[in-house]
Amino acid sequence: VQLVESGGDLVQPGGSLRLSCAASGFSFRSAGMSWSRHSPGKGFEWVSSIDRIQTTTYAESVKGRFAISKDSTKNILYLQLNNLKTEDTAKYFCSYGAHQGQGTQVTVSS
Numbered sequence: 001v002q003l004v005e006s007g008g009d010l011v012q013p014g015g016s017l018r019l020s021c022a023a024s025g026f027s028f029r030s031a032g033m034s035w036s037r038h039s040p041g042k043g044f045e046w047v048s049s050i051d052r053i054q055t056t057t058y059a060e061s062v063k064g065r066f067a068i069s070k071d072s073t074k075n076i077l078y079l080q081l082n083n084l085k086t087e088d089t090a091k092y093f094c095s096y097g098a099h100q101g102q103g104t105q106v107t108v109s110s
Contacts, residue, residue, distance in 0.1 A: 001025040001099040008092060008104030015084050019104055021077040021094030029072040035079045037090035038103070047092070048079065062088075084108045 007019040019035070034049040048058045048068040056068050067080040077094050084106075091103040 001096060003094050003096060003099060003101035005092060005094055005101045005104040008106045010107045010109065011084055012110050013084060013086055013108055015108070017081045017084065017106060019079040019081065019092055019094075019106070021079075021101060023075045023077060023094075023096065026096060028070070028075040031096055033070070033077050034095045035068060035077075035092060036095060037088075037092045037106075039090035042090070045090070050077070081106065 002024045004022045005019060007017060009017055011017055030052045032049065032051040035047040036044055037047050038044045046059055047062055048056065048066055050056050050068045050070055058066060065081070065083045069078045071078065079092065081088065086108050089106060089108045091105050093100050093103045
């Protein structure tokens with residue numbers, strides 16, 4: 001299993017980003033996957049999940065602003081981040097079961 005995140009950047013409050021997680025080594029189409037994040041002040045926080053039938057769930061802190069999706073033709077998991085806030089600053093990780101990528105840094109600052 002290999003998971004490689006990308007798309008993190010420095011963005012102003014209110015801005016948007018799309019994170020990608022390129023996946024390989026497992027049956028992506030039928031896999032449930034998740035995004036989580038880590039910041040020094042808050043530790044690890046679950047952000048969102050998508051299950052094998054495409055049902056999505058979100059942490060209350062990001063509901064209505066973030067959107068998780070899968071492109072099974074490309075084996076890529078996405079996380080669309082809209083209306084970003086300074087408290088969204090963190091390193092974002094995708095995961096499949098016990099497997100996790102190396103993360104991508106999102107910094108929200110003016």
